[in-house]
Amino acid sequence: MNVRHIIRRMLAGLTAALVLVVGGQAFASHYDLVDIEIVPTDVRDKLLAAGIEDTQTLLAKVLTEESRAEIVKVTGMDKAAVQELAHTLELMQVSGIGPQAARLLRLSGVESIGHLAQRDAPQPLPVVLAANAKHAATGLHPDASLQAAWSY
Numbered sequence: 001m002n003v004r005h006i007i008r009r010m011l012a013g014l015t016a017a018l019v020l021v022v023g024g025q026a027f028a029s030h031y032d033l034v035d036i037e038i039v040p041t042d043v044r045d046k047l048l049a050a051g052i053e054d055t056q057t058l059l060a061k062v063l064t065e066e067s068r069a070e071i072v073k074v075t076g077m078d079k080a081a082v083q084e085l086a087h088t089l090e091l092m093q094v095s096g097i098g099p100q101a102a103r104l105l106r107l108s109g110v111e112s113i114g115h116l117a118q119r120d121a122p123q124p125l126p127v128v129l130a131a132n133a134k135h136a137a138t139g140l141h142p143d144a145s146l147q148a149a150w151s152y
Contacts, residue, residue, distance in 0.1 A: 030056040030092075036099045039075075039085065046075045055089055055099075062086035087112060107131040 032054050033044050052058050061067050068082045077085075084106070090113055091102040108131040110116050 030054055031099065033058070038088065038099045039077075043075045043077060047071075050074045055092060058085075059089040059093070062089060091116065104128060104132055107134075 031038075033039070033047060033052070036055070038044075038055065039047070047053075047058065052061060058071075061071055062082060062085060068079070068086060071077065071082050071085075072079055075082075088099070088102045088106055091097050091105055091110065092099065094113060094116065097105070105116065105128070108128045
């Protein structure tokens with residue numbers, strides 16, 4: 001295993017621990033799947049049928065390779081799409097980052113909470129704005145103060 005893989009596994013474990021410790025409390029941004037467009041409607045319906053009704057439960061189901069394989073089987077999504085979903089859900093663990101902001105951060109090259117924490121908040125703002133303009137990712141117009149909040 002390379003160092004990057006080890007760090008990702010450690011961050012996934014820490015995220016899982018936070019989900020378990022914090023439980024139902026409002027630690028970060030958790031949403032009912034019917035209220036957001038984080039996955040296509042047909043995938044959302046399959047997740048709901050499997051008893052996965054919110055982003056917190058879904059995050060718990062995509063933390064490990066083994067559990068991601070289950071989501072691939074249940075939804076018909078490919079592995080890469082489930083991995084991308086896992087990254088998006090991980091970013092949503094930061095207070096103030098919802099589905100749109102998480103998608104925008106992913107399009108801007110932010111790979112994980114650890115990657116976000118390592119960044120100098122004001123520096124990547126032009127990258128985020130360019131990604132938003134290029135992909136029409138969200139109606140958000142992040143400024144330095146919002147991005148600084150994301151960088152805890």
